[in-house]
Amino acid sequence: MVEEEGFQRYLAHIILWIGIAIVAFPVYLAIVASTQDNAVIANGQMSLLPGGHFLETYYQTLFVGTSGSTREPVLNMMLNSLVMALLIAVGKIAISIISAYAIVYFRFPFRMAIFWIIFITLMLPVEVRIYPTYKIVADLHLLDSYAGLSLPLIASATATLLFRQFFMTVPDELLEASRIDGAGPFRFFWDTLLPLSRTNMAALFVILFILGWNQYLWPLLITTRDDMQTIQVGIRKMITTTDALTEWPVVMATALLAMLPPVFVVVVMQKLFVRGLVETEK
Amino acid sequence: MANVTLRSVRKTYPGGFEAIKGVDVDVGDGQFCVLVGPSGCGKSTLLRMVAGLETITGGEIDIGGRVVNQVEPADRDIAMVFQNYALYPHMSVYNNMAYGLRNRGMAEAEIKTRVEEAARVLELSPMLERKPRQLSGGQRQRVAMGRAIVRQPKVFLFDEPLSNLDAKLRIAMRVEIRKLQRRLNTTSIYVTHDQLEAMTLADILVVMNGGQVEQIGNPLDIYQRPATTFVASFIGAPPMNLMPLRSDELTSQIAGADGAGIVGIRPEDFVISSETVSGGVALGLTVEAIEHVGAETFVYGSRQREEQGVAANPGELPPGEVIVRVPGATGPAIGERIRAVAPRDKLHLFTADGRKRVTG
Numbered sequence: 001m002v003e004e005e006g007f008q009r010y011l012a013h014i015i016l017w018i019g020i021a022i023v024a025f026p027v028y029l030a031i032v033a034s035t036q037d038n039a040v041i042a043n044g045q046m047s048l049l050p051g052g053h054f055l056e057t058y059y060q061t062l063f064v065g066t067s068g069s070t071r072e073p074v075l076n077m078m079l080n081s082l083v084m085a086l087l088i089a090v091g092k093i094a095i096s097i098i099s100a101y102a103i104v105y106f107r108f109p110f111r112m113a114i115f116w117i118i119f120i121t122l123m124l125p126v127e128v129r130i131y132p133t134y135k136i137v138a139d140l141h142l143l144d145s146y147a148g149l150s151l152p153l154i155a156s157a158t159a160t161l162l163f164r165q166f167f168m169t170v171p172d173e174l175l176e177a178s179r180i181d182g183a184g185p186f187r188f189f190w191d192t193l194l195p196l197s198r199t200n201m202a203a204l205f206v207i208l209f210i211l212g213w214n215q216y217l218w219p220l221l222i223t224t225r226d227d228m229q230t231i232q233v234g235i236r237k238m239i240t241t242t243d244a245l246t247e248w249p250v251v252m253a254t255a256l257l258a259m260l261p262p263v264f265v266v267v268v269m270q271k272l273f274v275r276g277l278v279e280t281e282k
Numbered sequence: 283m284a285n286v287t288l289r290s291v292r293k294t295y296p297g298g299f300e301a302i303k304g305v306d307v308d309v310g311d312g313q314f315c316v317l318v319g320p321s322g323c324g325k326s327t328l329l330r331m332v333a334g335l336e337t338i339t340g341g342e343i344d345i346g347g348r349v350v351n352q353v354e355p356a357d358r359d360i361a362m363v364f365q366n367y368a369l370y371p372h373m374s375v376y377n378n379m380a381y382g383l384r385n386r387g388m389a390e391a392e393i394k395t396r397v398e399e400a401a402r403v404l405e406l407s408p409m410l411e412r413k414p415r416q417l418s419g420g421q422r423q424r425v426a427m428g429r430a431i432v433r434q435p436k437v438f439l440f441d442e443p444l445s446n447l448d449a450k451l452r453i454a455m456r457v458e459i460r461k462l463q464r465r466l467n468t469t470s471i472y473v474t475h476d477q478l479e480a481m482t483l484a485d486i487l488v489v490m491n492g493g494q495v496e497q498i499g500n501p502l503d504i505y506q507r508p509a510t511t512f513v514a515s516f517i518g519a520p521p522m523n524l525m526p527l528r529s530d531e532l533t534s535q536i537a538g539a540d541g542a543g544i545v546g547i548r549p550e551d552f553v554i555s556s557e558t559v560s561g562g563v564a565l566g567l568t569v570e571a572i573e574h575v576g577a578e579t580f581v582y583g584s585r586q587r588e589e590q591g592v593a594a595n596p597g598e599l600p601p602g603e604v605i606v607r608v609p610g611a612t613g614p615a616i617g618e619r620i621r622a623v624a625p626r627d628k629l630h631l632f633t634a635d636g637r638k639r640v641t642g
Contacts, residue, residue: 171366171368173364173365173366173368174368174370176333176335176355176362176364176368177362177364177368177369177370177429179334179335179354179355179356180333180334180335180355180356180360180361180362180382181356181381181382181385181429182356182382182385182386183356183381183385187385191370191381192370192372195372196371196372198372
């Protein structure tokens, strides 16, 4: 990179700082709001410096919940979201790696037809097929359950395609060497293909976990009980109140708590994630 | 310890393409058989059929007295070394070698003995815990060999195992492989497109072209008495000079050339001389290029009258060009006119289509 001189360099940095401020200020505001007294916020006189209600607000949010709209503790919502996101991420990876294995390594009738059917489902996200999906889940008595929350979101064309692409870069000779070494299809999958897919699985896990965690429409539809509510749905419910003041500190605290797990996952798995997207290790 | 016998083996792909058109080869116990030919001649396909990685459309493959047409690769008691080595990238060197043994349910102590013995022979002992990506090309090649050795199979199969190495290492490993094979005395089939590797390694050389066997035999016999013009030009570097016999000065010079359509002369059988050789060949050449190799010099000359050459196979000379080998570093100058002669007993005569050898 060419080193810019004087003014130009400062200009570049100023632009970058403005960008950071635009992204970071709302987050800062949420942190501040979560430490203030609700009455002050409602008056529209919120200070831009943190207030003194930090512990109080977060205790109430995590273990008690709002006093009005939803009385569900946010810890419980987070648990629901976590279970759902994990089930979706792990389920998607498990199903799609197996289906990709079948499509790449086995010759069976209608193999390409099945591949194209999987491919076409890319065009049918949950939102498009939401009514039939809801009907099926309801008929299976899966409403208000973890299975109902995660199962319809598990089948994944994207992940299947990604693993298919990766498997096609694995040299055929590895399969042949395994066959000569006496490893059947299962052993080859378990001993060779899975370890080689490790970084790909990590990258997918990060993407899919965040995708699952951020689900809103589907959980909103199929959960009716408060104790099965996910955090994204919970936030929305907290804001809409009919006859009481919205408890903004709790809402802000919930919003911040909702950000933590995805951030945690990205930070922890960043190294593997980047390697999975960039590196082609053979 | 096993013979490998191929009886009119055929391979036809679903599209109708005939990759192997009936091959008969018999490799004796402990012999080193080399399949050689240009790319696309079917040599790798044939090896993969012996390994069980390709199905057999016709004929029989017999390993150690058992027809293995329908036997899984793992149960054929063979071990294979691949061109790109096909090491498991996530396993250590030790585990790469042990994997096949573990799959067979061998006791861990026995595995350890075998792997350590193989590592000692191949000088891999210090790097047993490393991953393949931490090894050099030559070391990876050794690991691939080790993986084959520990199995103690009836047959070793090599699919161009040296072609990913640099020239020096290739020669060193070539000698290693030969020594190892002699010591273990295991029947081996080796595929290569490098005729030098083929000549130096083989007990039996199988020259293939277009899915068929052109000639089978002892490497030196093949060199000295090639059965077809294809073999003549493929074995030997630089290739044999092949010239058509028409109603020109060449035909009248050669004694007893009845029925022959092509004459072949190896570059080293020419002598630059003004003497006449009765019954042999004398060619007047204009020197066009010189290659100094050090111990010898190759002179590329063109004949006075541009002759239409024999239909060119891969590696053959352009029509009218003749290569003459001169020992030592001194040769004629470019543009000089020379006279190259070859005695009658150094001439190879073939029929006009090049498919058959005519005389001694």
